Amino acid sequence: xxxxxxxxxxxxxxxxxxxxxxxxxxxxxxxxxxxxxxxxxxxxxxxxxxxxxxxxxxxxxxxxxxxxxxxxxxxxxxxxxxxxxxxxxxxxxxxxxxxxxxxxxxxxxxxxxxxxxxxxxxxxxxxxxxxxxxxxxxxxxxxxxxxxxxxxxxxxxxxxxxxxxxxxxxxxxxxxxxxxxxxxxxxxxxxxxxxxxxxxxxxxxxxxxxxxxxxxxxxxxxxxxxxxxxxxxxxxxxxxxxxxxxxxxxxxxxxxxxxxxxxxxxxxxxxxxxxxxxxxxxxxxxxxxxxxxxxxxxxxxxxxxxxxxxxxxxxxxxxxxxxxxxxxxxxxxxxxxxxxxxxxxxxxxxxxxxxxxxxxxxxxxxxxxxxxxxxxxxxxxxxxxxxxxxxxxxxxxxxx
Numbered sequence: 001x002x003x004x005x006x007x008x009x010x011x012x013x014x015x016x017x018x019x020x021x022x023x024x025x026x027x028x029x030x031x032x033x034x035x036x037x038x039x040x041x042x043x044x045x046x047x048x049x050x051x052x053x054x055x056x057x058x059x060x061x062x063x064x065x066x067x068x069x070x071x072x073x074x075x076x077x078x079x080x081x082x083x084x085x086x087x088x089x090x091x092x093x094x095x096x097x098x099x100x101x102x103x104x105x106x107x108x109x110x111x112x113x114x115x116x117x118x119x120x121x122x123x124x125x126x127x128x129x130x131x132x133x134x135x136x137x138x139x140x141x142x143x144x145x146x147x148x149x150x151x152x153x154x155x156x157x158x159x160x161x162x163x164x165x166x167x168x169x170x171x172x173x174x175x176x177x178x179x180x181x182x183x184x185x186x187x188x189x190x191x192x193x194x195x196x197x198x199x200x201x202x203x204x205x206x207x208x209x210x211x212x213x214x215x216x217x218x219x220x221x222x223x224x225x226x227x228x229x230x231x232x233x234x235x236x237x238x239x240x241x242x243x244x245x246x247x248x249x250x251x252x253x254x255x256x257x258x259x260x261x262x263x264x265x266x267x268x269x270x271x272x273x274x275x276x277x278x279x280x281x282x283x284x285x286x287x288x289x290x291x292x293x294x295x296x297x298x299x300x301x302x303x304x305x306x307x308x309x310x311x312x313x314x315x316x317x318x319x320x321x322x323x324x325x326x327x328x329x330x331x332x333x334x335x336x337x338x339x340x341x342x343x344x345x346x347x348x349x350x351x352x353x354x355x356x357x358x359x360x361x362x363x364x365x366x367x368x369x370x371x372x373x374x375x376x377x378x379x380x381x382x383x384x385x386x387x388x389x390x391x392x393x394x395x396x397x398x399x400x
Contacts, residue, residue, distance in 0.1 A: 007032075008044045015380065016345045016387055019299060021109040022323035044336030055245055055340050056120075056140035057162040061124055063137050063347060064164070065066040066356050075168040077194075077305050078161075079136060080177060081180045085325030096318070102373065117143035117339055120157040121312050122173060123305065126354055127372070127398065134308030135354065136315050138346045141339035150164070151177055165193075170194050172309045178291060180264050192294035194302055199289060203259040203274060205235065216219070219267045221258055225274060225289045236276070240301050245279050250361040253278045256299040275299045275356025310373040318346055318375045349375045352382075361385050 004267050015021030015028025029038040042093040064072070121136040140161060142153045154177060163169050163259065169191040178195025178379075186193055204219035211217070223231055236255040243252045255276040264270035275290040290300050299329070316324075327338040353373050361381040363372055371377060 002048075004040070004074070005044065005048045005050075007036075008040050008048075010399075011233065011343060012041065012044065013343055013348075015233075016322055017342060018383055019379075022326050024328065029085050042329075045329050045337055050337060052140075052157075052336060053160040056157070056160045056343075059340075059344060059347065060122070060161045060163065061138045065137060065173070066351065067124060067341060070299070071314070071321055072164065075170060075294075076163075077170050077172055077308070078120065078139075078158075079121045079123050079172045079307075079309050080157065081121075081174060081312045081316075082116055082118045082150050082177075083319075083324075084116055085320070107164045107373070116150075117324070117333065118142045118144055118150055118153040118155070119312065119319075119343070120161065121313070121315055123206045123308055123311065135350070136311040136313050137344040137350055138315050141343055143336050143339065143385055145229065145332075149181060150183035150372050152185065154182055158189055158191055159185055163189075165190075167298070168294060169299065170292075170305070172305055174309070181259070183264050183270065183293060184263070186293075192194075192292070194292045194297070194306060196306070197289040197291045199224070199275070199286075201225045201289070201291075202262075203228075203272075204262060204269070206258075206260060219262065226287070228257065228274065229276060229278075230286075232257070239300060241303065243277075243279075243303065245282065246286075248283050250279055253280065254299050254303060258295065271295060273297075273302075276301055277303060294361065315346060318349070319343075321376060322346060322379075325365075336364055346375065349378050349382075353378045 010027045011031055012025060013069060014020060014031050015025070018031075020027040020030060025041050026038045028041060029036055032038075043045075064076075109337055119141045121138050122133060123136055125132050126135045127133075140157050142155060144150060144359075154171065158169075158171065158194075169189075169190060169215065171193055171194065172187060173195040175196040175198060178197060180194065182195075182391055183193055202222055202224055204222045207217040207220035221232075228236065236257045239254045239256075241252055241254055242249050244250070245252070255278070257274055259272055259274050260269040261272050262269065273292045275292060277288040278291070279285050279287075290302060290306055292299075301342075322342055322345055323337075324342050329335065329337060329338070348357070352359050353359075353375050359382075360385055361378070362379065362386065365380060369377070372381070
């Protein structure tokens, strides 16, 4: 990145942090010097060369260095999910069509003309008020366009991040992304998948016996996931744990078994582990079914990691508050670069909120909101620090 491009880049990050760029990227030029040309901000999104892959890889490596230094853990969890942003300017971008709304909004159409973004985030444990909880850093994002699926984009994100070797990387995804396509994309990289399965998914057990002559069997008995407890209770290992369900800590039962997945690799089976979570205290709540391709991952740890997946939804709200859907450019490269700027800004705020970056900011001392170490509150404190209130006193002048 050239020096003049880095100046524009710094102005954009400052504009997103303070809130000026949310209503127009050109407004970030208010922080520039007097002879700065605001048109250079538009050139950053359309003309200047900037490698998104190198940007995401550098951002991920800096996050890992800040969190762990030179002592990497045995296993790292990464969350991949997608979100929608309403955009009236999407019609000018190639391969972006009409998407359906994820939920019905009263008074709005069923179809959504906007952008679908696929994000990758690092899932880690942090101490908040002497209590350990899950948190996420947004590390990269891609724009969903026609001709590609979300599992394919997650596989591309795993390649773009260029994650370090010697560590078991586990990708935590939801039910709509967990698929054979994603397993095929992660397997050459040495990464693993942890996701929620559909209840009608068919799995196979390993064959108990092999014929003396002829071709060896690849699969044994098959069964639907929702029928494993009824048909094969002897093949399931049972454990108990405490999990917060519907706002209360409850005792849950965890069952797991090693199975074989069909049609993942040609002419061979793919080993995996099925985890079934049952909450006895809530009768109407159906069991949850998880799939883990990391056979060395303990089922209890897998359930705790999947429980932390919802933190990426909090990150989506933070990104939308920063202006995820407010970019008004009409070029595909501009939209993709705007996503990376949002990821970087959210990471900076998260580092300040978790005390990785020490910044002396004024406290707001709100009586209705006591927490000062959240991403939203840190941003408000930063705005208060950079844009203090202007107080004027009227001078008594004599009318002549």
